[in-house]
Amino acid sequence: MSAKPDVRVRSGPAGNGRTQRSTVARVGGVELTLTNLDKELYPGYGFTKARLLDYYRRISRSILPHLRDRALTLKRFPDGTGGPFFFEKRCPPARPGWVPIASVPRIGGESTTACLVNDLRTLIWVENLASIELHVPLARARSSHTPDAVVFDLDPGDGAGIADCCRVALIIREMLVRLRVSCWAKTSGMKGLHVLVPLNREGVTFERARDFSKAVALLVQRNHPELVTTLLAKPERTGKVFINWAQNSSTKTMVAVYSLRAREAPVVSFPATWSEVEDGADGRAKLTILHSDALRRVEKSGDLFSEVLARRQTLPIL
Amino acid sequence: MAAGKGRRSKSALSDRGRRGQGRSKRQGDQLPQKVTGKVRQTTETSPEVWRGTISFSLVAIPVRLVEAISPGRVSFHLLHRKDYSPLVSRMLCPNEGKIVPSEEIIRGYEYKPGKYIPVSAAELESVSPERSRTIEVTDFVSVGDVDSVYFDYQYYLVPMKGGEKPYRLLVEVLKRTAKAGVASLVLAEREYPVLIRSKDGLLAVNTLHYASEIVPPKGLADAETRGQGEAEKERMKQTIRKMVARFDPEKYADQRREKIVALLKRKIKGKSLVQAPEAEEVEGKAPSDLADLLETSMRKREKSA
Numbered sequence: 001m002s003a004k005p006d007v008r009v010r011s012g013p014a015g016n017g018r019t020q021r022s023t024v025a026r027v028g029g030v031e032l033t034l035t036n037l038d039k040e041l042y043p044g045y046g047f048t049k050a051r052l053l054d055y056y057r058r059i060s061r062s063i064l065p066h067l068r069d070r071a072l073t074l075k076r077f078p079d080g081t082g083g084p085f086f087f088e089k090r091c092p093p094a095r096p097g098w099v100p101i102a103s104v105p106r107i108g109g110e111s112t113t114a115c116l117v118n119d120l121r122t123l124i125w126v127e128n129l130a131s132i133e134l135h136v137p138l139a140r141a142r143s144s145h146t147p148d149a150v151v152f153d154l155d156p157g158d159g160a161g162i163a164d165c166c167r168v169a170l171i172i173r174e175m176l177v178r179l180r181v182s183c184w185a186k187t188s189g190m191k192g193l194h195v196l197v198p199l200n201r202e203g204v205t206f207e208r209a210r211d212f213s214k215a216v217a218l219l220v221q222r223n224h225p226e227l228v229t230t231l232l233a234k235p236e237r238t239g240k241v242f243i244n245w246a247q248n249s250s251t252k253t254m255v256a257v258y259s260l261r262a263r264e265a266p267v268v269s270f271p272a273t274w275s276e277v278e279d280g281a282d283g284r285a286k287l288t289i290l291h292s293d294a295l296r297r298v299e300k301s302g303d304l305f306s307e308v309l310a311r312r313q314t315l316p317i318l
Numbered sequence: 319m320a321a322g323k324g325r326r327s328k329s330a331l332s333d334r335g336r337r338g339q340g341r342s343k344r345q346g347d348q349l350p351q352k353v354t355g356k357v358r359q360t361t362e363t364s365p366e367v368w369r370g371t372i373s374f375s376l377v378a379i380p381v382r383l384v385e386a387i388s389p390g391r392v393s394f395h396l397l398h399r400k401d402y403s404p405l406v407s408r409m410l411c412p413n414e415g416k417i418v419p420s421e422e423i424i425r426g427y428e429y430k431p432g433k434y435i436p437v438s439a440a441e442l443e444s445v446s447p448e449r450s451r452t453i454e455v456t457d458f459v460s461v462g463d464v465d466s467v468y469f470d471y472q473y474y475l476v477p478m479k480g481g482e483k484p485y486r487l488l489v490e491v492l493k494r495t496a497k498a499g500v501a502s503l504v505l506a507e508r509e510y511p512v513l514i515r516s517k518d519g520l521l522a523v524n525t526l527h528y529a530s531e532i533v534p535p536k537g538l539a540d541a542e543t544r545g546q547g548e549a550e551k552e553r554m555k556q557t558i559r560k561m562v563a564r565f566d567p568e569k570y571a572d573q574r575r576e577k578i579v580a581l582l583k584r585k586i587k588g589k590s591l592v593q594a595p596e597a598e599e600v601e602g603k604a605p606s607d608l609a610d611l612l613e614t615s616m617r618k619r620e621k622s623a
Contacts, residue, residue, distance in 0.1 A: 023615075027608040037615040050615035057608060084451055086369075124608065 021029065028121035030098060034128050041080040041132065047266050047291075049130065055291050056127045060120050062257040064302040067123070067138040070106045071114035071254045074126060075133035081262040091115035092129065093211065099125060104140035106251075116141060132262045137251040139206070144250055146202060149308060150209045150315070151254065152195040153188075153244040154218065157229070157237025162287050164281035166194040168228055168241045171220055173274065179316045184308050185277055187287050189261035189269035193277075196253065198311040206250050213245035215318040257305045258294065266291040271304035367473060368505060372488075372514070372521075374455035379482040379488065381453075383503075386472040386522060392578045402592045444509040453523075455499035455514065464498065464513055468526040473519040475514070485521065492516035 003286045037050040039045045074088040090112050093102050094177045100116040117123050119133070126134070138147035152172055154165040169185050173194055176183050199209070214230075219229045220243065228301070229240045247254060255261065270289035272280070279285035289297075297304070368383040396405045408417045425442070426434030477485035493516040494500060503512045503523070510525040585591075606614070 023611060025605075025606060025608040032608075034611070037612070038619060046619075048616070048619055050612045051617070053608075054612040054616065057612065079449075083449075249521045 011135055012138075018253070020256045027124050028119055030096065030121055032121060032125060036122075039080065039130075042264070042266050043080055045265055048129075051266075051291075052130075052132065052142075053124055054129050055266070055295065057120070057259050059298060060123055062298045062305075063134075063201075063256065064117065064119070064123065065149050065303065065309055066305065067117040067134065067248075069102075069116055069118065069134060069142060070118050070136035071102060071112075071141045071144075073135040074115075074129060074131035075135060076129055076131045076261055077264070078130050080130075081132065081264070085262065087135075088131075089114060096125065098122075104141055104144065105269065108304065113139065132260050134256045134259040136246045136256045137250065137253050138209075138248065139250060143202070145205060145207055146208050146255070147204065147248060147250075148198065148200050149211050150197040151247050152197075152200065152213055153247040153254065154193045154195065155188075155237075155242045155244055156191050157234070157240050157242055159239040160237075160241055162187075162191060162193070163281055163285050164227060165169065165191075166277045167288070168220065168224075168243065169193050169195050169277050170218065170274075170281055171224060171228075172216060172243075174275075175216060175219065181313050182307075182311060184305060185272045186257050186272070186290065187270050187272055187289060188255060189259070189267050189289075190263070193272070193287075194269075196308050197313065197315075198308045198313055200309065200312045201314070204315060206248055210245060211249040212315050212318060213243075213248050217243040217245045248261050257308075258298075260291060268294040268296075270294050273304070327565075332374070363622045368503075369478065370451035370453065371452040372455065372475065372499075372501075374499065377484055377488070380478040380484070381475040381521075382478055383473050383523065384476055386474045390572065390575055418502055443507075447504045447509040449507075450504045453501045453503050453512070453514070458497045459499045459500055459513075461496050461498045461515060464526075467532055469513075470510075470525045471494060473523045473525075474517075475523055476498045489516045489521055492521075509594050 021038065023037060024031050025034050026032075032246065033212060034049075034053065034102050037048065037053070039049045041047055041049055041052055063137065071089070072091075074092075075085055077083060077085045078090060080219070089104075089106075089226055091099065092116050095101075095115070097205050099122050100118045101113050102116055103111045103115045105111050115126060117126060137144070138149055140148065152169075154164065155169050156165055173185075176197065176247045183195050185193055188194055206261055217228075221230050227240060228243060229236050230243050230245065231237070232242070232244075257269055257271060259269050261267050262270060268289045270293075272287055276285055276287060280287045282304055336550065366382050366384055370381065370383075372379045372381050373408060386388075395473075397403065398405055410416070411418045424436055424438065426436045428434055475485075492514075499514040501512050502516060503510050503525070511528065513524045513526055515522045
């Protein structure tokens with residue numbers, strides 16, 4: 001049974017006669033005012049803000065454990081993916097009292113108040129701000145110097161593509177298997193791949209994680225100089241895959257698994273099984289996961305990335 | 319946010335000051351705090367109106383635009399005398415004697431008494447300027463050349479990360495040369511000519527009136543100067559000289575506001591406060607469950623597509 005939504009129209013903040021449609025929804029025991037549900041967020045794709053909220057509502061069970069207790073960076077697209085965007089590390093001050101927050105130290109000594117997306121209502125509130133993309137650090141806010149995982153951020157340079165990333169991911173995986181650690185891969189939702197080595201234990205610093213990923217990256221580069229670079233300089237990256245080991249830092253954030261990306265189509269950063277990565281390396285799979293694919297797969301198999309939060313591993317000394 | 323023009327068109331009923339609008343609707347017990355608040359200084363706490371880049375030639379400076387003026391107006395809500403419920407305004411159709419729902423409201427331009435040209439929101443949008451992320455300076459003019467009649471509303475530009483150095487440089491050079499940049503800025507779907515000046519170590523942005531908006535002074539008063547004796551002129555000069563002072567804006571306080579604030583403070587002390595009944599949902603309809611609501615919104619959209 002669906003009651004007719006209570007839709008109100010109020011004048012926009014400019015008092016310029018432009019109206020903002022708002023609707024009150026009940027979610028998680030609170031009432032939330034949602035705005036501009038009809039607004040087109042992926043131009044030409046028919047993907048409105050209502051669809052955005054619906055995607056995150058339906059993926060919430062899988063995405064929430066990965067956002068939990070992490071200082072969120074909002075990437076907001078007030079006019080959709082075609083318009084300007086801005087990153088917001090600070091939790092917007094005009095927030096309801098029930099939004100969980102944490103004080104996060106920033107470079108320069110000052111601290112920022114960040115949102116923690118720990119429940120559905122906060123997720124929906126954040127998405128109502130048109131934060132199409134959700135970015136989080138590798139560490140939780142309470143233990144901001146202890147990453148839960150080591151990441152290999154694989155970014156193809158000009159002339160390289162997802163297939164090259166898949167090849168590099170398989171090389172990294174093979175090396176890690178020999179070191180007796182397991183790893184999981186997800187698409188970045190853009191052109192790259194993220195390979196994660198879960199740690200989930202205390203005492204591993206970012207420095208240690210960075211040293212490990214750098215050592216592995218340099219080794220891969222030495223063995224496959226035609227395919228891999230660890231140099232940031234753009235010309236060096238042409239035709240190669242850049243392994244960005246520097247992502248293992250308390251000040252860096254990465255797009256969260258299951259987050260939508262702001263491209264022409266609503267593509268998701270989504271877990272990739274190793275057989276998919278193998279198919280990707282051969283060019284048999286494109287590894288472009290649309291929002292609808294993501295929902296279908298999650299509804300069938302649940303959170304495909306749950307091991308990344310659960311598996312406890314120790315980094316070998318390199 | 320609107321620059322000058324948007325402000326004036328607001329009706330007395332929604333007269334809550336520009337700032338109140340974007341914020342939470344329910345204010346209830348914030349009165350004492352509001353009343354004691356002095357006129358805010360413009361610092362980082364000033365609300366951001368726009369962000370983008372100011373550019374000319376090879377210079378590009380990332381900046382934020384913040385309010386320079388904070389009207390210290392005391393605003394009132396209209397209440398129902400019987401139970402102190404805050405009142406809302408609704409559009410009434412005199413023909414049907416009924417309240418008109420928003421989806422049935424359109425705009426019309428009255429071109430003859432009683433004759434209207436309907437204009438849709440899409441049509442208005444089609445003639446609105448593109449939103450822009452740059453303030454492109456096209457000319458530099460002497461500050462003194464711009465008559466004060468053109469000045470409408472003022473903002474400050476604050477440098478963003480990476481823009482501090484060129485910003486300082488521009489502030490300094492504009493000050494030394496007594497020049498100001500002329501540019502155009504799109505705010506709230508309107509394009510404004512603006513003047514960028516150096517002011518107290520900051521860049522100030524003044525939105526300007528269009529020349530077509532200025533009422534020509536010609537003919538408003540007799541410009542004849544004949545028949546005035548030198549003695550008369552000399553006497554007036556003397557009088558003025560005696561009254562010469564330094565301009566001190568602090569001297570001109572908004573006395574009505576001060577009196578209202580004092581009155582409110584007295585009333586708070588005397589506890590003459592009233593409370594609105596617990597607000598039920600404004601329109602009396604229960605809010606929908608999130609899933610139902612999104613479903614409805616998406617279905618409606620499919621139908622209209």
